[in-house]
Amino acid sequence: MTRILITHVDVVTLDAAGTVLRDRSIAIDGNTIVAAGDIPIDFTPDRIINGYGQVALPGFVNAHCHSPMTYERGWAEDLPFPRWLNEKIWVAESALTSDDVYRGAALAACEMIRSGVVAFNDHYFYMDRVAEVVKKSGLKAGLTWCVFGLGDDREVGANLDGTLDFIDRWQGRANGRIKLLLGPHSPYICPPDFLARIAALAHARNLPIHLHVSESPEQVDNSLKAHGQTPIGHLASLGVFDGPCIAAHCLAVSDDDLDILARQHVTVAHTPITYMKLAMGVNDLSRFFARGINVAIGTDGPGSNADMDLPAAIRQTVILQKHEQRNPEAVPGDLALRMATQNGARAIGLERTGVIAPGYAADLILIDTDRPHFLPRHNLISSLVHCTKAADVTHVIVDGQLIYRKGELLTLDEDRIKYEAERGAFNMVSRAMQPVREYRG
Ligand SMILES: [Zn+2]
Structure with missing residues (x-):
């Protein structure tokens, strides 16, 4: 000691x-x-x-990211969100290996530690390899192996049962520095019965859920057509919010949606630099604060944000809200610091x-x-x-x-990590051929 x-x-x-x-x-x-x-x-x-x-x-807590996506930094530039996903991100990921995940996450760990991050909430694939990085680096993390529920051949490295095995392998490891979550990608990709199954599993096994929610008005329109409910209403009716949940983004939300998020104690992960860089628009956080919703700050993946700089995300959170709301009193004082520390920590179960x-x-x-x-x-x-x-x-x-x-x-070999990650990233995109799935909004 x-x-x-x-x-x-x-x-x-x-x-x-x-x-x-x-x-x-x-x-x-x-x-x-x-x-x-x-x-x-x-x-x-x-x-x-x-x-x-x-x-x-x-220390800062990065409340939503995809750390191995350091590999896609600068790979998908100046594109609208659907083309960003369909033509670049999901094409590159068709060639993704577990070694790529390790090397990309290690590079992210170096970058995050340098920006004052003590814990990160990660959502990606081959998460055993990210867990190895967490263990070695000394960081804390919430780890989520993303699943789609579109058939085993469409999953990346593991189906839902496989991700439960991953959770069993790592629960309590690294001196308790690793927290495990369940990770359906989103309501716009995952079928309802699959989401309901995950909700039941989360409840039975006392696991939080981490997913993407309501990123655009198109997603809301499509959800209303398909399910007769907004994405948030749809998730609530399937039980996804019955236990702890981190909903990334929540950009297109009604007052009823916000009431649900507040009532169900959902944490919203806010990633302003992605919103600006992909021109997605931004939510009015005062509506969230007014209801007491726990809002935390993340960088999102470097494929969208370009970096994992938490101080930058904090500043942009504040400036963007002031600007968009035409209200210089928005997000005052130390509120953004709390969002970027204790709010994110609480969401992934790091209560202390x-x-x-x-x-x-x-x-x-x-x-x-x-x-x-x-x-x-x-x-x-x-x-x-x-x-x-x-x-x-x-x-x-x-x-x-x-x-x-x-x-x-002091815990990572940064020169080696930088060398291996850049070579690995060039290699991965040179192998990439087909999008692994399609985004339709
Ligand atoms: Zn994300």
Whole structure:
């Protein structure tokens, strides 16, 4: 059990009162924060980190991503969403192997750690390989093996039973740093009986569900035609929201839809850079906040966002809402920081992540604010929201383990990962021939 003492640091605790401590200390014992502010006189650290000029913040939680899609960064540019999927993404994925998933996720892990991420909620294929990356990197993660329910020959690497085996293999592994979820792709791909079966399984096995929901008005129209209900109404009637659920996007939503999401305690993962880059439009988050819906922030996959930079997604969340709602008071104060930390953590079952206070998990980062773009520090919270760059992150601690220090990844061989991922990505797209499925909205 390593004991870490961080000294002379400003601490943005993100506790309920929004407490900010100035020039104080944080004590970590094993995987838990044991003190923030005053340190017990008998605390004897194994390692001391001088936090002078830095801010300690709960580490970021990427609430929705497809980490192996680093392989498709820059591969599907300047296209509308249906063509992006049908002509590029699902063509490349026809050649996807489990080794590609490992290499792509490892590259994503390097990038995410560098941007202050302590946990990510991932939705993809061959998830054993992502779990290996999580185990090795020291990160925490919610892992979902995406399934379609269109016949076993259309699944990627496993059918639903296969993904349950994956869950059994990894449940409780990596010192409990891995959480497992069930992953139907979406209501626009998955047949209703398949969604109902997953809902029943989730309930029986106490597993959360993670899926894509209501990304466009076309999806809503198609759902109304096919099922007589909106995508959210349809999912609710099938029982998908009866247990914990993370619904990515929810861009086209009615007031009734929002009432369902609130009543069923669904978490909405918000990925603003994808929305802007794919010109999908954006939802008015004030409607979600007004109902108390838990909204968290993600990067989505690098095939759509292009990167996995959480500070960028935080800033864009705030700026996009202010701009779109023509309301400079939208998403004020530390709200976006809470969305990008504790809201996402809660959604994937990391209940003790997202606050710097005694008893919470030691999942935190240090940000160097002694840099020109932070000065003068009139308003620390606003500076963290609007001025932080990934490169300002100096230390990342997950479960009490220091995994990143001043430019150096301490658990991953970054040079090797970069080399293998780029070669693997070039190789994969050169093998790609056919789309693996078709998006019709
Ligand atoms: Zn997604």
